[in-house]
Amino acid sequence: MKLSDVIRFAGGSLQGTRSRTLLMILAMSIGVAAVVILTALGEGARRYVTGQFSSLGTNLIIVFPGRSETAGSSPGMLLGQTPRDLRLEDATALLRSSHIRRIAPVAVGSTQASQNARNREVVVVGSTADFMTIRHMELSQGQFLPALDPREASPVCVLGATIKQELFGNEQAVGAWLRLGDRRFRVIGVLDKQGESMGFNTDELVIIPVASAHMLFNTQALLRVLIEAKSREQIEPARKEAEEILIKQHNGERDVTVVTQDAVLATFDRVLRALTLAVAGIAAISLSVAGVLIMNVMLIAVAQRTQEIGLLKALGAPPHEIRRIFFAEAALLSLIGSVVGLLLGEAGSMVIRQLYPVLPAYAPWWSVGAACATALGTGILFSVWPARRAAKLDPVMALSRR
Amino acid sequence: MIELSGVNRIFNVGGQEVGALRELDLTLADSEYVSIMGPSGSGKSTLLNMIGLLDRPSSGTYRLDGRDVTTLDDEQQARVRREKIGFVFQSFHLVPRLTAATNIELPMILAGISPEERKARVDALLNSYGLSDRADHRPDQLSGGQRQRVAIARATIMRPSVLLADEPTGNLDRATGREVMALLEQLVGQGVTLVLVTHDAEIGGRAARQLHMVDGRIVSDTRQAAV
Numbered sequence: 001m002k003l004s005d006v007i008r009f010a011g012g013s014l015q016g017t018r019s020r021t022l023l024m025i026l027a028m029s030i031g032v033a034a035v036v037i038l039t040a041l042g043e044g045a046r047r048y049v050t051g052q053f054s055s056l057g058t059n060l061i062i063v064f065p066g067r068s069e070t071a072g073s074s075p076g077m078l079l080g081q082t083p084r085d086l087r088l089e090d091a092t093a094l095l096r097s098s099h100i101r102r103i104a105p106v107a108v109g110s111t112q113a114s115q116n117a118r119n120r121e122v123v124v125v126g127s128t129a130d131f132m133t134i135r136h137m138e139l140s141q142g143q144f145l146p147a148l149d150p151r152e153a154s155p156v157c158v159l160g161a162t163i164k165q166e167l168f169g170n171e172q173a174v175g176a177w178l179r180l181g182d183r184r185f186r187v188i189g190v191l192d193k194q195g196e197s198m199g200f201n202t203d204e205l206v207i208i209p210v211a212s213a214h215m216l217f218n219t220q221a222l223l224r225v226l227i228e229a230k231s232r233e234q235i236e237p238a239r240k241e242a243e244e245i246l247i248k249q250h251n252g253e254r255d256v257t258v259v260t261q262d263a264v265l266a267t268f269d270r271v272l273r274a275l276t277l278a279v280a281g282i283a284a285i286s287l288s289v290a291g292v293l294i295m296n297v298m299l300i301a302v303a304q305r306t307q308e309i310g311l312l313k314a315l316g317a318p319p320h321e322i323r324r325i326f327f328a329e330a331a332l333l334s335l336i337g338s339v340v341g342l343l344l345g346e347a348g349s350m351v352i353r354q355l356y357p358v359l360p361a362y363a364p365w366w367s368v369g370a371a372c373a374t375a376l377g378t379g380i381l382f383s384v385w386p387a388r389r390a391a392k393l394d395p396v397m398a399l400s401r402r
Numbered sequence: 403m404i405e406l407s408g409v410n411r412i413f414n415v416g417g418q419e420v421g422a423l424r425e426l427d428l429t430l431a432d433s434e435y436v437s438i439m440g441p442s443g444s445g446k447s448t449l450l451n452m453i454g455l456l457d458r459p460s461s462g463t464y465r466l467d468g469r470d471v472t473t474l475d476d477e478q479q480a481r482v483r484r485e486k487i488g489f490v491f492q493s494f495h496l497v498p499r500l501t502a503a504t505n506i507e508l509p510m511i512l513a514g515i516s517p518e519e520r521k522a523r524v525d526a527l528l529n530s531y532g533l534s535d536r537a538d539h540r541p542d543q544l545s546g547g548q549r550q551r552v553a554i555a556r557a558t559i560m561r562p563s564v565l566l567a568d569e570p571t572g573n574l575d576r577a578t579g580r581e582v583m584a585l586l587e588q589l590v591g592q593g594v595t596l597v598l599v600t601h602d603a604e605i606g607g608r609a610a611r612q613l614h615m616v617d618g619r620i621v622s623d624t625r626q627a628a629v
Contacts, residue, residue: 001511001512001513001514002511002514005511005514009511012499012500013499015499016498016499307495308497310495311495311497312508312512313456313480313483314454314456314483314489314495315483315484315489315508315509315512315556316480316481316482316483316484316485316487316509316512316513316560317480317484317512318476318477318480318481319476319477319480320477321480321512395456396451396456396457399456399491399495
């Protein structure tokens with residue numbers, strides 16, 4: 001029997017039982033569509049998170065005070081001492097490393113900002129000129145902090161887009177004076193609208209030189225030091241060197257934590273990928289249920305078409321041809337089911353992308369491939385038994401059945 | 403040439419052994435016209451199935467054209483059936499969803515013959531059986547006589563040497579039955595061995611050789627000049 005004839009014959013018998021065929025295709029396509037849509041969601045979430053991370057900056061290393069490890073107790077803990085603060089000298093010392101391109105110390109505090117009659121509570125970030133480069137920020141007006149010695153205070157500030165709108169409305173902000181706490185700063189620039197990234201909304205910040213921030217908040221401490229390594233390959237050596245420099249700065253005490261953005265990113269990536277896989281696995285279960293349904297339907301088909309099978313045998317169809325015909329039916333069902341399912345899945349992903357534009361919900365190619373392979377695999381696997389049963393029918397009994 | 407020797411066929415019915423065929427010896431020459439008659443349960447259908455390789459003897463040998471076919475496996479037997487044997491059934495056994503032409507084509511599809519040749523042979527046969535205007539009709543749109551003619555066309559499309567008919571007129575009225583018999587007998591003239599199983603003495607009486615079976619044995623074997 002030629003393959004084209006097998007397919008035509010199988011297609012013909014599927015058309016013979018139209019409503020059953022349509023229901024089978026529906027079951028199969030729902031399974032495939034579930035895999036596609038759920039992995040598209042998982043993958044979309046993963047890309048969203050990694051996108052958020054890379055908007056923080058590239059080749060980024062972050063230093064914060066204190067050890068995050070809790071192994072054992074240090075003498076300091078017994079004496080009730082808090083870890084040593086991260087200071088400006090620590091930050092500038094980091095520039096000695098050959099792997100580090102630039103650094104930006106970050107001091108954060110909140111205070112009252114007032115301009116004419118308007119005032120509101122704002123988050124003030126004290127940093128240096130390099131902060132903008134490291135954090136990939138854009139200006140819409142004016143300029144960023146001048147490249148001064150970090151220890152030098154200067155009464156200038158850069159406003160986030162929202163803050164500018166709220167305090168100045170549509171008036172010209174650059175050049176105007178703004179009161180932050182008990183000091184006055186001249187607005188020299190306004191940041192472009194960037195939205196939120198990792199819960200840190202740059203639109204609602206006021207940025208001033210780090211030395212000015214220390215004076216404003218009467219402290220010497222830094223919340224973070226942001227480091228940009230010279231290249232992707234130098235991230236790890238830069239991290240190690242940064243740690244060594246800071247230990248030396250702190251008289252040999254390891255009281256800072258240095259993390260690379262890559263490490264954090266990789267962790268998120270792994271977690272979300274595992275989540276996507278788990279979700280895909282759950283959806284795959286619905287696919288195998290569809291496979292069992294196919295088996296059920298094929299068994300019914302064998303029972304209903306006993307006479308036809310007997311006839312085919314009488315006409316000289318050997319057992320392997322009978323098996324092929326039933327395989328072909330199952331394969332056709334799964335194939336059509338997968339194609340319909342893929343279309344449904346892609347359409348579903350598109351709807352999700354329309355509803356949540358921030359989520360890049362595209363199903364990864366492996367899930368599309370795996371969904372189709374599982375559909376075809378289960379369809380064919382679960383037709384083995386019915387097909388064998390058909391091939392083993394006794395032709396005399398099959399023909400005499402009314 | 404069909405040679406059965408010492409053939410037994412024993413069925414196990416409810417733990418009891420029932421012999422449908424007992425020590426049966428039968429030789430049919432090429433182009434012979436044989437009818438098998440006998441009461442229900444006499445084993446005539448079992449004999450027909452045996453000759454058609456749908457059933458295997460419990461013991462004894464069956465040689466078809468000099469070849470022992472009892473020892474062949476299922477695949478090989480299917481091939482012999484396809485090439486040498488045609489079946490005509492009482493209830494026609496046409497595939498309801500296929501057209502008359504496709505039903506006739508079916509054995510050639512199973513044999514893997516090219517579509518062009520299939521079409522040519524089906525058209526020729528439809529024409530000679532007077533079914534050309536019924537080619538695209540499905541079985542439920544055909545009369546009983548037309549259905550049986552389609553079934554005979556299907557049985558002969560592979561040009562078998564043996565044609566096995568089990569009560570071919572059983573579901574037809576007398577006039578149509580006679581037409582169908584005329585068609586089958588015409589095939590005998592073309593060199594086909596026709597084996598006919600029937601209850602009907604009138605139909606059976608037309609055959610050149612008549613076998614009577616009782617309890618799995620041939621009790622009489624008579625020959626007569628062609629009607």
